[in-house]
Amino acid sequence: MKCPYCGNLEDKVVDSRESREGDVIRRRRECLKCERRFTSYERIDEIPYMVIKKDGRREPFDRQKVLAGLARACEKRPVPAAKLEAIVNAVEKYVQESRDRERSTQKIGELIMRRLKDLDKVAYVRFASVYLEFKDVTEFMSELKSLVKSTPTTSRRRRGTNGISA
Incomplete structure (x- = not known):
């Protein structure tokens, strides 16, 4: 996942949670370069x-x-x-x-x-x-x-x- 702050492609997942409906997974990520955190969402295509x-x-x-x-x-x-x-x-x-x-x-x-x-x-x-x-x-x-x-x-x-x- 590309860091929205510095553009680095390497990160680690800090936390994952499913939505109540179970159709989305929310992931908190931390960039391994700038160490800032951001959120990504996964949905079924x-x-x-x-x-x-x-x-x-x-x-x-x-x-x-x-x-x-x-x-x-x-x-x-x-x-x-x-x-x-x-x-x-x-x-x-x-x-x-x-x-x-x-x-x-x-x-x-x-x-x-x-x-x-x-x-x-x-x-x-x-x-x-x-x-x-x-x-x-x-x-x-x-x-x-x-x-x-x-x-x-x-x-x-x-x-x-x-x-x-x-």
Whole structure:
């Protein structure tokens, strides 16, 4: 395994653990050159699960692509990486539960948006703005208004008389 810090190819496994489901093995490794530790995951290489894009194309499900999209939506937000990983795990499980080994990106996007809406409203709006492909500001504002209506008033920030958040 190549060290992500120094690129050395020699390491030792410090700890190995199976996931609860038994489908992934997590290994803590230590580079023999720089002595830094990193984590690797082993999965069984199977027939790829496919996603059906909006234009009808099919492509292999890419967990890293989902994680990258979530990371962009949550950039500079107080969202722990473990929460993003949990969303990606839920999406991956949803795709893997398909009898046909494929799911539409529309259903995947809806699942992600439901999870983000509960986790962080700003990240939800960021993700939705890309996923829903708003045609104009009116569509965007409509989504924002429905989000504000669905948010309990106790969770919203209160504005003082000077317009500054309290």
